[in-house]
Amino acid sequence: MDGQRRAWLWQRVADGADHRSSAGWAGVVCEVAVDEIDVDAVAISVRSGARVQELVTVSEVWAQELEELQYTLGEGPGVEAFTTGGPVLVAEVHTARGRWPGFADAAGAHGLAAAFSFPLQSGAIRLGVLTLYRGRAGPLATGGLMDAAVLAELATAALLADATGSKRERAQWIREDSSGHYDAFNVATGMLAAQLRISIEEASLRLRAHAFSHNRSLLEVAQEVLRRHLSSDLFRE
Structure with a gap:
C-alpha cells in the first residue's frame, strides 16, 4: 500500500x-x-x-x-x-x-x-x-x-x-507506527506466560488488568516488565 x-x-x-x-x-x-x-x-x-x-x-x-x-x-x-x-x-x-x-x-x-x-x-x-x-x-x-x-x-x-490511558495517550498511539508498542507488549506477554506457566491469552489479560487497575498505560507496564522493574509475582492470582 x-x-x-x-x-x-x-x-x-x-x-x-x-x-x-x-x-x-x-x-x-x-x-x-x-x-x-x-x-x-x-x-x-x-x-x-x-x-x-x-x-x-x-x-x-x-x-x-x-x-x-x-x-x-x-x-x-x-x-x-x-x-x-x-x-x-x-x-x-x-x-x-x-x-x-x-x-x-x-x-x-x-x-x-x-x-x-x-x-x-x-x-x-x-x-x-x-x-x-x-x-x-x-x-x-x-x-x-x-x-x-x-x-x-x-x-x-x-x-x-x-482499556487504558487518556484520550490524548490513545491519539498518540494510533497516530504513530504501532510496531514498537506491539513489540513491547508481545514480548512482555510472552515473558509473563513463560514465568507464570499460563497461556498467552491469560498473560495478556493480566497485563491489561494491571495497567487498568493502576491507571497506567499498557505500554508503560509492558516496558517495566521487560526491564524487570515489575516482578512477575505481581501478576499471580
Missing part, C-alpha cells in the same frame, strides 16, 4: 476519534470503513473461539443482526477468520453453504450477499474480528482490500489502547 494512503487512513481515524468522543476509536474505524470501502455495514467484535464474547461496535443495526446470527450458529466469516487467523473473503455468500450451512441461508434471508472478515491480532494475541458486510455480491477491489487490512490494524490498536 502507498505510504501516504496508509498514513491518511490512520490520521482520519485519529481525527474522527478526537472530534467524536461518543463514537470511540472502534466506532470511528467502522465509520471510515463504510465511507472508504465498497461495503454497506461494518462490525467489530471481540471473540473467544466460535462465540462472540463481546460486540464492540457496529455501523448499523443490520451488521448487529448478522453478528448475532454468527453468535447463535457458531459459524460464519467472522468465526472462521478468528479461528484460522487469516482473512475470509466471500464474494457470494450463497455459495458458502458447504462451509456455513446455517449462516449462509439465514444471512441470505437478511439480505447479505458478500462478507469480508479480517482477524484483529498482534503477534500471538488474537483479539477479535473486523467484518465488512455488503448487500451486493462481488469481490472487494484491491484498494478496498488494502484499506480493510489497514483498518483492521487500527481496530486492533483501538482495542489494545481502549
